[in-house]
Amino acid sequence: MTAATDSPVTEGSPIPRLIIVSAVTIALLFAAFFLYQIAQPIFGVIMLALATGFAIIFGANRYYGARFIFPGVSAVLIFIAFPVVYTIYIGFTNYSSFNLLTYDRTVEVLTSRGSVDPDTEQPFAVARDGDQFRIWLPDSGLLSDPVSLDEVAEATLSPADPPADLLERRDAIQLRSGLQALTLTTPEGTIIQNASLRTFGTVTPDYVRTGPNTLTRFDGAKLVADHETGFFVDEAGQNVPPGWRVGIGWDNFERIFTSEGIRGPMVSIFIWTFVFAIASVVLTFALGLTLAVILQWPHLRFKAVYRILLILPYAVPAFISILVFKGLFNQNFGEINLILEALFGVRPSWFTDGNLARVMVLIVNTWLGYPYMMLLAMGFLQAVPEDHKKAAALEGASALRVFFTITLPQIIPPFLPLLIASFAFNFNNMVLIFLLTRGLPDIPGTVIPAGETDILASFTYRLAFDNAGQQFGLAGAITLLIFLVVAAISYANFVAMRRAAQKRSGRVSA
Amino acid sequence: MIVERPKDLLVKKILAHGFMLIFLALILFPFFMVLSISFREGNFSVGSIIPENPTLEHWYLAFGLDYTRADGTVVEPPYPVMLWMWNSIKIGLIAGLGVLAIATISAYAFSRIRIKGKGAMLDGLFLIQMFPTTLALVAIYAIFDALGEVSPFLGLNSHTALVLIYLAGVTLHIWTIKGYFDSIDTALDKAAAIDGATPWQTFRFIFLPLAVPIMSVVFVLAFIGFINDYPIASVLIRSEDKMTLAVGSRLYLNEFQYLWGDFAAAAILSGLPITVVFLIAQRYLVSGLSDGAVKG
Numbered sequence: 074m075t076a077a078t079d080s081p082v083t084e085g086s087p088i089p090r091l092i093i094v095s096a097v098t099i100a101l102l103f104a105a106f107f108l109y110q111i112a113q114p115i116f117g118v119i120m121l122a123l124a125t126g127f128a129i130i131f132g133a134n135r136y137y138g139a140r141f142i143f144p145g146v147s148a149v150l151i152f153i154a155f156p157v158v159y160t161i162y163i164g165f166t167n168y169s170s171f172n173l174l175t176y177d178r179t180v181e182v183l184t185s186r187g188s189v190d191p192d193t194e195q196p197f198a199v200a201r202d203g204d205q206f207r208i209w210l211p212d213s214g215l216l217s218d219p220v221s222l223d224e225v226a227e228a229t230l231s232p233a234d235p236p237a238d239l240l241e242r243r244d245a246i247q248l249r250s251g252l253q254a255l256t257l258t259t260p261e262g263t264i265i266q267n268a269s270l271r272t273f274g275t276v277t278p279d280y281v282r283t284g285p286n287t288l289t290r291f292d293g294a295k296l297v298a299d300h301e302t303g304f305f306v307d308e309a310g311q312n313v314p315p316g317w318r319v320g321i322g323w324d325n326f327e328r329i330f331t332s333e334g335i336r337g338p339m340v341s342i343f344i345w346t347f348v349f350a351i352a353s354v355v356l357t358f359a360l361g362l363t364l365a366v367i368l369q370w371p372h373l374r375f376k377a378v379y380r381i382l383l384i385l386p387y388a389v390p391a392f393i394s395i396l397v398f399k400g401l402f403n404q405n406f407g408e409i410n411l412i413l414e415a416l417f418g419v420r421p422s423w424f425t426d427g428n429l430a431r432v433m434v435l436i437v438n439t440w441l442g443y444p445y446m447m448l449l450a451m452g453f454l455q456a457v458p459e460d461h462k463k464a465a466a467l468e469g470a471s472a473l474r475v476f477f478t479i480t481l482p483q484i485i486p487p488f489l490p491l492l493i494a495s496f497a498f499n500f501n502n503m504v505l506i507f508l509l510t511r512g513l514p515d516i517p518g519t520v521i522p523a524g525e526t527d528i529l530a531s532f533t534y535r536l537a538f539d540n541a542g543q544q545f546g547l548a549g550a551i552t553l554l555i556f557l558v559v560a561a562i563s564y565a566n567f568v569a570m571r572r573a574a575q576k577r578s579g580r581v582s583a
Numbered sequence: 584m585i586v587e588r589p590k591d592l593l594v595k596k597i598l599a600h601g602f603m604l605i606f607l608a609l610i611l612f613p614f615f616m617v618l619s620i621s622f623r624e625g626n627f628s629v630g631s632i633i634p635e636n637p638t639l640e641h642w643y644l645a646f647g648l649d650y651t652r653a654d655g656t657v658v659e660p661p662y663p664v665m666l667w668m669w670n671s672i673k674i675g676l677i678a679g680l681g682v683l684a685i686a687t688i689s690a691y692a693f694s695r696i697r698i699k700g701k702g703a704m705l706d707g708l709f710l711i712q713m714f715p716t717t718l719a720l721v722a723i724y725a726i727f728d729a730l731g732e733v734s735p736f737l738g739l740n741s742h743t744a745l746v747l748i749y750l751a752g753v754t755l756h757i758w759t760i761k762g763y764f765d766s767i768d769t770a771l772d773k774a775a776a777i778d779g780a781t782p783w784q785t786f787r788f789i790f791l792p793l794a795v796p797i798m799s800v801v802f803v804l805a806f807i808g809f810i811n812d813y814p815i816a817s818v819l820i821r822s823e824d825k826m827t828l829a830v831g832s833r834l835y836l837n838e839f840q841y842l843w844g845d846f847a848a849a850a851i852l853s854g855l856p857i858t859v860v861f862l863i864a865q866r867y868l869v870s871g872l873s874d875g876a877v878k879g
């Protein structure tokens with residue numbers, strides 16, 4: 074191989090490589106530290122593991138082979154495996170729009186709230202004094218001592234004439250962080266602070282942290298952190314929002330299985346998901362196979378044209394065709410209802426009647442999915458030996474009989490893994506449900522948003538992202554249930570593929 | 584099948600073609616409708632397949648141009664379709680190339696380099712990839728929410744986040760390319776090793792040039808997959824100017840503003856290039872799919 078000899082790549086000095094490796098490692102370590110600092114220790118640890126793995130595998134020559142798979146494996150671990158685990162973890166917490174923050178952030182939010190005393194509130198201006206600044210309060214005619222405005226500072230006010238060099242409002246706003254860290258004392262001893270963009274005044278904090286788990290309100294009431302529910306509780310037992318995230322064990326699962334308003338729709342969605350996935354596979358497979366058999370018929374002309382036209386639904390991006398169907402099925406001005414009305418005088422309400430909506434979902438999914446099955450079936454049909462069929466036909470078997478006793482049994486085994494994969498795909502076919510019906514119409518009498526056409530995946534999505542509640546915790550718990558199903562499917566697929574592979578290699582060697 | 588009477592054959596032929604034509608008419612009906620709607624006036628109007636008063640209004644708007652109606656009123660484009668298309672293409676290209684690079688290198692290693700626990704890792708990858716990323720959306724949202732605090736460049740509503748998460752969809756492609764590498768004669772790498780080539784050189788100068796056909800198929804597949812993604816992009820991307828085509832298109836048909844005509848033109852404009860690319864690639868795609876599945 075001449076190529077290998079005339080190229081002095083990679084085998085040079087290891088120094089440049091080590092420099093790059095160290096630089097990347099340091100960047101990753103910095104990110105890990107930062108994530109830890111903003112109270113995301115889990116992400117910090119992941120980042121740390123990534124940094125360590127990277128440094129070891131690319132730093133040491135021993136792991137030469139592993140360098141090739143490191144990017145792929147770490148991408149899969151971080152962005153597929155970890156999210157799966159993390160989603161399950163969220164299922165055991167109360168993470169939602171009510172319990173969104175970490176504990177430290179919650180305390181910070183509460184203690185930063187303050188009330189301004191309207192009696193002392195007054196406008197201010199900033200005057201330049203050399204490198205430093207003075208605060209000028211025109212209403213009371215007070216001027217502060219010079220301050221640098223780049224750190225926490227205190228200054229006293231004293232009566233003075235208006236300074237000449239006042240900053241523009243815009244420039245004063247740019248000094249905001251310095252102004253907020255400033256405390257001024259009036260000659261009477263009142264302490265005032267920056268209360269808003271334009272004013273200074275006495276600010277009393279609503280809450281003061283008086284212990285690791287206690288806050289004291291301005292009226293003297295004591296708030297205690299309840300780490301079971303993730304809220305501060307006042308003396309009357311009321312929760313004070315915002316709350317923080319805490320682990321709540323199996324509570325979410327208990328809600329799913331015991332709350333009537335959740336269990337009822339869950340069961341119906343669960344059944345529909347299976348019905349939808351199985352029906353989609355069966356319909357697309359039957360239609361695709363039929364078309365493939367017809368296209369395979371030697372006497373048929375214009376095969377190439379038919380084939381291209383039949384594939385079109387598969388070739389057009391799904392998100393476009395689904396939206397097109399959404400428009401065509403529209404109750405009032407959709408073209409499908411116009412035609413149905415002209416022909417039969419009916420105007421089905423595709424989007425408001427649960428059963429019709431489900432039929433529509435299946436029609437659209439069959440339209441979207443049959444070309445894939447047809448293409449696969451055409452491939453597998455070619456592998457069926459022609460002489461088997463001929464022999465059967467000579468024995469007097471009808472074409473249908475030949476198909477069901479000779480052809481079908483031969484193509485089902487290699488087809489099986491693909492059918493299972495198709496089932497898994499449809500089981501989580503969120504795009505279709507989402508763009509077509511968004512899960513609607515709603516199931517009546519539920520405490521959570523649940524629709525007649527919702528499948529489990531779209532249901533969890535709506536739970537987490539679509540309503541005001543943002544119930545990430547509950548969504549995570551339901552996702553765990555979906556994971557169990559998906560795990561079973563993927564194991565089944567794995568076994569089916571192994572079998573198909575063994576059969577094939579067995580046949581080749583025999 | 585072998586002995587066919589001419590008369591029966593003719594009837595069968597007519598039946599087959601008749602079935603095909605009726606079926607095609609049904610299947611292709613949405614396409615004709617969309618084409619017709621895109622030339623109709625207004626966004627609600629109904630009419631015949633061939634519009635009575637064809638107008639280019641929706642097409643002007645789809646291309647991002649103002650349209651002046653006959654009565655002098657100027658209509659502005661409702662959404663930046665071209666920008667969305669550019670976003671989609673940009674993300675698809677970058678993520679597609681990234682996936683291609685990762686997948687090819689990993690596939691080479693899995694096919695040729697001796698690594699401890701390779702078999703287990705391959706099985707693991709296969710099982711993991713059965714879990715669709717869509718299911719872990721809550722976690723993905725939380726992850727990028729946190730990364731956004733490190734740098735907004737990596738956080739929610741950034742294209743980098745989208746590309747990063749797409750890179751994880753590499754498993755299936757590793758399998759496809761590995762299947763291809765497995766079919767290459769081992770004599771080639773032995774010859775290279777005798778000439779003193781390192782595994783990297785063997786990959787760079789022998790396997791990479793050989794893999795160009797399968798790599799182009801994988802790239803097209805990955806690219807189309809990313810363009811078509813809706814769930815992940817809809818969770819990560821919030822602002823209108825950052826949206827991809829898949830996320831943005833949905834805005835056309837909501838209850839409050841139903842822009843059927845504008846949508847039709849935008850759909851054809853954006854769907855056509857992807858469709859053409861797909862039709863060119865589908866031949867390879869299907870053989871790859873059925874082979875890959877059976878090879879295991």
